[in-house]
Amino acid sequence: MSSISQKIIEEVKVIPPLSRTASDLIVVLENPDHTVEEVVHVVSSDPMLVGQLLKIANCAAFARRSPVESIGGAVSYLGDKMVIGIALGASAARLYDAPLKGYDAEAGMLWSHCLLTALAAREISKFTDGKVRGGVAYTAGLLHDIGKAILSIHLEDRLKKVFDLINNDSYDFLSAEKAVVGVDHCEIGALLGKHWGLPKSIREVIAHHHQPAEAAQEHQVLTYVVHLADTVAMMSGVGTGVDSMRYSFVPDYEKFISLDRDDLDRLLLMISIEADKVGRALNEAE
């Protein structure tokens, strides 16, 4: 293993843990039979998050006639997927909101891309014949690219080499990362997932979202869902930065996901509208 790879692995070990609320919400949402009460129970132990949820639920972008005044009301109104998004965004803000110079991405671009991927993953899960639940697809979408936040600094001075490989030697961005740095953002993200104690399903997605056929069989459909969702986000113009649309596409998704052209058009339309709404709500609440 190269000295850079070793250094990056050491860096992962000192990343602060996720907040207790975010970790507990990930576990609750992974259970397909979870209830609103369970989500409310976790949220109510975190006063900062409660305040944030009430503020967002009452902001003008949602145009409500009567105010949301209870935790239960805010969770029901926003939906548990948005709640996990807000909790995770707050807990790992340092990673999500920093500019990623190695990807030439401004502050907030990683978060926008992950949010759009999460929304798309939630919708695509509806085309898996019940094999993937929207909640876990959404969480996996939020976390799939977290490794970029760590790898970025190590790519910064090596981007020219990465593009030389892409432009002249038919590499995709992932294999170029690996060739130039020694590890890619999926490997680093999966290590961080382990450090954070994330469930195996989410770690498999982080590790294999660009090569879903390599995911453990029981998590393969979920990994394909996020692979497509990541592609949809990039097609919509919301990639993380210079790597957008530079990854290999795995076309055998049709084994698990029955999505046709009209479905995809509707999906692209829906996520562009919803991303707009969520983005405005979060900005307003800041």
Next chain:
Amino acid sequence: MADTLMLGVGEYGASVVRGSLIKTLALGSCVAVIMLDRKTRCIGMAHVALPDSKISPERAKERPGHFADTAIPALLANMNKQAGMVSKGAGLIVKLAGGANVADPNNTFNIGKRNALAIRKVLWKYGLGPVAEDVGGGFSRSVAVYQETGQVILSSPGRDDWEI
């Protein structure tokens, strides 16, 4: 600083202001339709995301630039409003950029290609056709159109800017 009009997904706009500029970023599979009128020196652009408005007539009403079939008439009407009356046929220069694709043999995810095709079909109805285009491929583009020079400059990470 030049008067800059920035277009988001599904937006369109036109300008006759001297020295102005219209820009759109990160097209992904969306296609930018660029129009330049020789006579009035009016520039216009639409950031088209989907081929057909049939999937959402409500969205088409709210944001006609989102779909190929509603974006082009809306852009032409806007240019006519800004510039009086823009040229018809060969007097109006049309260029296309964007429409990045992924290699999907199922043809579902080739939305960039479908967008470009739908736009060309609508342009034909108006007796128009692109004189230059840079569409397809596996990379996202940004576009800037300069009123003063009529230049259409494309950019993409990892390569030098280029003109179409």
